[in-house]
Amino acid sequence: MSKGKVSLKLLIDMNNRTVLFAEAGKDFVDFLIHILTLPVGQVIRLLTKTGMVGSLGNLYGSVEKLNDVSIKPSKKDILLKPKAPAFLSEIPFLLFDNPPDSTPKASYRCNFSVPYSNCLGYVADDPSAKCPWCNIPMNLECIPVKSPAASAAESDGKGGFVLGEVTYMVMDDLTVDPSPWSTISSITLLKKFNVKDIGLVEEKTVSLGMDEGIKLLRSSLHSKKVLTDVFLGVKRERW
Template sequence: MATDKVSLKLLVNKSNRTVLFAEAGKDFVDFLFHILALPVGTVIQLLTKSGMVGSLGNLYGSVEKLNDVYIESSKKEILLKPKAPSCVSEIPLILPETSSDSTPKTYYRCSNSSYSTCSNYVAEDRSTKCPRCNNSMNETFTLVKPLDGNPTAAAASAAESNSKGGFVHGVVTYMVMDDLEVKPMSTISSFTLLTQFNVKEIGHLEEKVVSLGMDEGIKLLRTSFHSKKVLTDVFLDDE
């Protein structure tokens, strides 16, 4: 499931209750860029079909309803539970996991015992023909991944991944706008933005530290599809 929450600092205009920008670290920016790497099928899983804007939820539901007469089960799994790029596994996920690579996967091999070399071939689809004897490869067997026998090494690897992995460098503080535009943080850019937003009284501004966990991550993902003031809608609308 989700990892620890991610913190970020919002600069809020109290006069109209909007977020001017957020001061964020690598973890939050990695989360935002991680959204871009999610396959469409995974996004629909996270938001649920009813929560999707437009018709993609209906398309996803159509695939779910088709049985093996109309679509191969292995192909159906690819559409309904697509895998994100491997680099995404380096990121501390705020969103809930939709699939697990540790789940044993089913493979098939030829059931013909007449030729010993038939067992050399493996297929992901039980309707595949054996290249040796042309028999259906419908004998089920399961590939099971070994358990990690060194939890200390795994924890160390995860810690190193959190500091060096992901998409952006960790030595920079980032500015995330209300519409999710991301740029490096600087004092000059902050003053420029205050002028751009026509902020004349510093007293109208306040800092607000918020946490982004699984619930907020799902809300941010959903809101980003239809709003230009995502941070305001996610963190201030409930106040």
């Protein structure tokens, strides 16, 4: 799991101790969107069972207690310690227990010499498997071919989700606006937030790491003031 930090710039209404919005790059937006990929089991693990609302924490605890007679360890790990998908490898840090594996999984096919035979329809992930058609060991490793999208992302060094090196506006409730910045749009926003004294608006650069990421995840499940909760330390009642 990467231990990187993500920077973003906050515009704060000091009078109300509220984040109006954040100016963020692709890395922070990628992190926010990656939250949507988290399995429920991983969310419960990150927030701890006792911090969960409802009964899902109890279900997680029950799976934890199941022994090898009741469930295979590999399947138990899938539920309790999911592995990050490989395509997330470019995101600065992830809320997954296991880092993504960018190495393609090997596949094998039948070593039958006649091309275009019925054997070519079968693929195995174990070289000791035998072809169901001709019974010959499937030990000829297939050469993986990347999709056009994966090749393009690798060539320009841009993984993750969103495209382009643009600045994004992220609202306190995590609404993301990729619209270009301008002086006029900034003034319009200040009017929208009913900011009457520009002298009470402060700019602050903050860093988001693993601790802040988990706080953001927790706050996003019950608050409309996520950035304020995480970066200004404002405590609110949970639902």
